[in-house]
Amino acid sequence: MMEKSRHTRQLAVSLLFGLWFPCCLSQTTAPSRASVAPTPSAAPQQLKVRLAGYPRKHNEGRIELFYKGEWGTICDDDFSIANANVLCRQLGFVSATGWTHSAKYGNGQGKIWLDNVLCNGGEKSIDLCKSRGWGNSDCTHDEDAGVVCKDERIPGFVDSNIIDAQVDEKKVEEVRLRPVVGTARRKLPITEGVVEVKHKDGWAQICDVGWTVKNTRVVCGMLGFPHERKVNKNFYKLYLERQKNLYLLRSVACLGSEVHLAACPLEFSRPNATATCAGGMPVVVSCMPGPLFMQNSSLKKKVKVSSNVRLKGGARLGEGRVEVLKDNEWGTVCDDRWSLLSASVVCRELGFGSAKEALTGARMGQGMGPIYMNEVKCVGNEKSIWNCPFKNITAEDCQHMEDAAVRCNIPYMGLENSIRITGGRSRFEGRVEVLSSDTNGTESWGLICGETWTTREAMVACRQLGLGYANQGLQETWYWDSSNVTEMVMSGVKCTGSEMALSQCQHHKTVNCQKAAAKFSAGVICSETASDLVLNASLVEQTVYIEDRPLHMLYCAAEEDCLSKSAAKANWPYGHRRLLRFSSQIHNVGRADFKPKAGRHSWVWHACHGHYHSMDVFTHYDLLNANGSKVAEGHKASFCLEDTECQEGVSKRYECANFGDQGITVGCWDLYRHDIDCQWLDITDVKPGNYIMQVVINPNYEVAESDFTNNGMKCNCKYDGHRIWLHNCHIGDAFSEEAEKRFEKYPGQINNRISQL
Ligand SMILES: *[C@@H]1O[C@H](CO)[C@@H](O)[C@H](O)[C@H]1NC(C)=O
Ligand SMILES: *[C@@H]1O[C@H](CO)[C@@H](O)[C@H](O)[C@H]1NC(C)=O
Ligand SMILES: *[C@@H]1O[C@H](CO)[C@@H](O)[C@H](O)[C@H]1NC(C)=O
Numbered sequence: 201m202m203e204k205s206r207h208t209r210q211l212a213v214s215l216l217f218g219l220w221f222p223c224c225l226s227q228t229t230a231p232s233r234a235s236v237a238p239t240p241s242a243a244p245q246q247l248k249v250r251l252a253g254y255p256r257k258h259n260e261g262r263i264e265l266f267y268k269g270e271w272g273t274i275c276d277d278d279f280s281i282a283n284a285n286v287l288c289r290q291l292g293f294v295s296a297t298g299w300t301h302s303a304k305y306g307n308g309q310g311k312i313w314l315d316n317v318l319c320n321g322g323e324k325s326i327d328l329c330k331s332r333g334w335g336n337s338d339c340t341h342d343e344d345a346g347v348v349c350k351d352e353r354i355p356g357f358v359d360s361n362i363i364d365a366q367v368d369e370k371k372v373e374e375v376r377l378r379p380v381v382g383t384a385r386r387k388l389p390i391t392e393g394v395v396e397v398k399h400k401d402g403w404a405q406i407c408d409v410g411w412t413v414k415n416t417r418v419v420c421g422m423l424g425f426p427h428e429r430k431v432n433k434n435f436y437k438l439y440l441e442r443q444k445n446l447y448l449l450r451s452v453a454c455l456g457s458e459v460h461l462a463a464c465p466l467e468f469s470r471p472n473a474t475a476t477c478a479g480g481m482p483v484v485v486s487c488m489p490g491p492l493f494m495q496n497s498s499l500k501k502k503v504k505v506s507s508n509v510r511l512k513g514g515a516r517l518g519e520g521r522v523e524v525l526k527d528n529e530w531g532t533v534c535d536d537r538w539s540l541l542s543a544s545v546v547c548r549e550l551g552f553g554s555a556k557e558a559l560t561g562a563r564m565g566q567g568m569g570p571i572y573m574n575e576v577k578c579v580g581n582e583k584s585i586w587n588c589p590f591k592n593i594t595a596e597d598c599q600h601m602e603d604a605a606v607r608c609n610i611p612y613m614g615l616e617n618s619i620r621i622t623g624g625r626s627r628f629e630g631r632v633e634v635l636s637s638d639t640n641g642t643e644s645w646g647l648i649c650g651e652t653w654t655t656r657e658a659m660v661a662c663r664q665l666g667l668g669y670a671n672q673g674l675q676e677t678w679y680w681d682s683s684n685v686t687e688m689v690m691s692g693v694k695c696t697g698s699e700m701a702l703s704q705c706q707h708h709k710t711v712n713c714q715k716a717a718a719k720f721s722a723g724v725i726c727s728e729t730a731s732d733l734v735l736n737a738s739l740v741e742q743t744v745y746i747e748d749r750p751l752h753m754l755y756c757a758a759e760e761d762c763l764s765k766s767a768a769k770a771n772w773p774y775g776h777r778r779l780l781r782f783s784s785q786i787h788n789v790g791r792a793d794f795k796p797k798a799g800r801h802s803w804v805w806h807a808c809h810g811h812y813h814s815m816d817v818f819t820h821y822d823l824l825n826a827n828g829s830k831v832a833e834g835h836k837a838s839f840c841l842e843d844t845e846c847q848e849g850v851s852k853r854y855e856c857a858n859f860g861d862q863g864i865t866v867g868c869w870d871l872y873r874h875d876i877d878c879q880w881l882d883i884t885d886v887k888p889g890n891y892i893m894q895v896v897i898n899p900n901y902e903v904a905e906s907d908f909t910n911n912g913m914k915c916n917c918k919y920d921g922h923r924i925w926l927h928n929c930h931i932g933d934a935f936s937e938e939a940e941k942r943f944e945k946y947p948g949q950i951n952n953r954i955s956q957l
């Protein structure tokens with residue numbers, strides 16, 4: 201099978217400097233607010249609905265209903281857009297844009313719960329529509345129906361199959377803190393002030409008689425803060441007594457675990473009455489921000505966030521797939537019974553507020569490692585998800601397609617107010633402009649020099665804009681509308697990729713740009729979804745071996761630069777090269793297909809192997825010594841990308857043969873077998889010893905991914921001059937920091953997992 205190969209180019213090492221210069225967040229004076237509108241009061245036993253199958257997105261897929269303890273599908277007979285509208289709204293989207301028949305997203309399993317469904321379109325739930333009745337169907341799963349929903353959430357929608365709180369959305373929509381006037385220079389986030397609640401006619405206060413610290417906890421959580429702190433009421437009393445207050449609420453009785461004030465038992469003052477608050481005053485609260493949002497840096501150091509829980513793959517701050525650390529290895533949480541209460545525990549322990557959404561079905565991409573927990577059932581006041589009741593996972597319980605995720609409430613920082621994009625064709629693309637102030641404090645918008653601009657910087661810009669992931673970072677933007685361009689005000693931008701705002705990235709003190717014209721200014725194309733490639737580490741470990749390959753079989757490989765430099769001096773065709781061979785299986789576990797950036801017109805034909813390469817550098821293969829320096833020459837591999845195989849229910853879409861479309865579909869993987877030409881490291885010149893083998897996918901961030909921290913794979917490698925062993929093969933972010941340090945110290949004995957040596 202000579203389907204695939206790669207070619208190498210001269211070794212180039214790009215060192216990435218992770219400098220971090222926090223500086224001058226632009227601040228506005230908008231009050232801090234949370235707008236988690238609750239769901240319409242859920243019927244006591246709400247029907248669960250989910251999207252399943254492939255290739256689906258978060259807003260489209262096969263419809264599955266949970267009834268009588270079992271997930272099942274809907275048959276497409278008589279299906280209509282009206283049915284789809286009902287289902288999309290149940291899933292939290294504003295409406296449907298289409299529906300699909302004949303199992304477009306693959307065949308479901310188990311029951312076909314509904315058939316001949318006839319909705320009018322206005323029903324609150326699919327089970328209120330006409331049908332043949334539960335479980336009564338003459339269809340097969342080849343007729344499973346699907347929906348495509350408009351990618352716009354019902355404002356503040358909380359997964360309806362999860363929220364269990366009875367809430368009254370008509371009365372309390374939003375909550376904000378109003379700081380008292382006259383206090384010193386206002387900084388964001390606003391952590392303390394008079395609590396105001398929004399009702400249909402405006403904002404009003406709450407009477408503080410009977411107010412508890414549990415109520416404060418709920419308010420702080422909504423506003424993005426994990427904890428509450430004591431407030432000096434006397435300070436506010438004088439001021440507030442002089443104000444005319446409108447009390448909308450009294451007798452608030454939260455348990456403290458609610459994610460919204462509206463979920464707490466409340467007593468409303470009579471409508472429009474300027475009710476009084478006998479013996480009390482408006483509620484004032486003070487919240488403790490998480491370390492990320494703290495102004496006081498000495499305090500920041502003291503407050504630690506959880507080190508055995510993390511969020512991965514989210515587009516925005518405070519969202520992502522939930523991962524937990526056990527025995528020094530990260531794993532995921534299965535979504536069975538995943539709830540807002542459990543999600544809130546995770547959010548708070550990470551320094552955010554309560555949870556806005558508890559997401560199921562790998563909506564933030566799939567993990568690769570172990571799945572540790574199932575049926576997590578937090579009460580809401582636990583310090584960590586590890587303190588909540590949960591079930592250990594068994595083999596059949598769960599797959600990564602069910603990975604749980606969260607969206608947390610985060611404090612309002614106003615970061616999106618100091619950045620904008622202009623000139624693009626849609627609201628997701630354009631030239632990046634930042635707000636800066638001159639010495640007199642006059643603010644103005646200006647462009648960014650494109651010279652140092654890469655995907656990494658674009659990632660920060662898209663995040664700051666609230667537009668998701670960076671699909672591309674552009675160094676030239678001449679093809680966009682340039683009628684109103686501004687001056688260049690920033691250059692030399694270098695981000696690590698994890699900053700909250702461009703102002704936190706390293707950049708020149710004064711503008712220094714070779715090409716200062718607007719057409720060479722930085723641009724972005726942002727995207728709500730992205731791919732995520734991960735290498736199967738255990739397969740590398742299991743398939744490794746050494747081959748002494750005769751030179752006469754290596755002409756093609758030499759032509760594609762797959763051998764180290766010394767091969768040029770060999771006595772061709774006599775002799776051999778020593779090759780470290782292994783298989784790589786590269787999975788796309790993200791939420792968009794992985795596609796080469798270059799269009800087909802620029803793909804390169806490789807005559808020797810008989811196919812096109814669509815990416816110049818797709819992976820790096822290296823062997824490092826204890827110093828981290830390369831002993832086997834870095835091998836930059838280019839691939840022909842295709843779906844070799846897919847998860848159940850996913851169909852292949854990309855293939856290399858016949859100038860086919862190249863890429864990797866979500867839920868599929870591309871396999872490079874150990875016996876394919878160039879799938880190796882040339883170790884002819886390597887001395888026996890202990891090394892680290894490293895593979896990095898998409899090393900230049902050429903194609904957008906939701907997570908780049910999992911693109912590297914490392915193994916300990918022992919070579920005795922005849923045979924080779926790999927162990928502890930793992931994805932770059934799979935181990936705890938501590939375990940990673942021990943790993944790097946190799947050749948010392950590391951993990952209990954290497955026992956055979
Ligand atoms: C509300 O206020 C308006 C105007 O002040 C008044 O006409 C109306 O009677 C009030 N309604 C109630 C229920 O108090
Ligand atoms: C920061 O926090 C420390 C410790 O609580 C406190 O002593 C100090 O006054 C605070 N600094 C500012 C500027 O608020
Ligand atoms: C899960 O299994 C581990 C051992 O593998 C055990 O220590 C732990 O108590 C179990 N937890 C639960 C909730 O069953």
Ligand SMILES: *[C@@H]1O[C@H](CO)[C@@H](O)[C@H](O)[C@H]1NC(C)=O
Pocket residue numbers: 638639640642
């Ligand atoms: C700042 O203000 C002074 C006095 O108003 C003015 O002369 C100067 O030009 C201003 N500088 C800038 C950069 O606008």
Ligand SMILES: *[C@@H]1O[C@H](CO)[C@@H](O)[C@H](O)[C@H]1NC(C)=O
Pocket residue numbers: 681683684
């Ligand atoms: C350019 O600016 C002018 C004046 O501010 C505005 O009227 C016009 O719509 C802008 N053009 C574009 C393409 O944004």
Ligand SMILES: *[C@@H]1O[C@H](CO)[C@@H](O)[C@H](O)[C@H]1NC(C)=O
Pocket residue numbers: 736737738739742
């Ligand atoms: C990774 O490879 C191992 C070994 O061949 C295999 O058992 C496992 O299923 C693979 N993992 C995935 C996610 O495909």
Ligand SMILES: *[C@@H]1O[C@H](CO)[C@@H](O)[C@H](O)[C@H]1NC(C)=O
Pocket residue numbers: 825826827
């Ligand atoms: C580390 O690097 C230094 C300088 O390049 C070299 O002298 C030393 O031998 C290296 N150590 C190992 C263990 O390779």
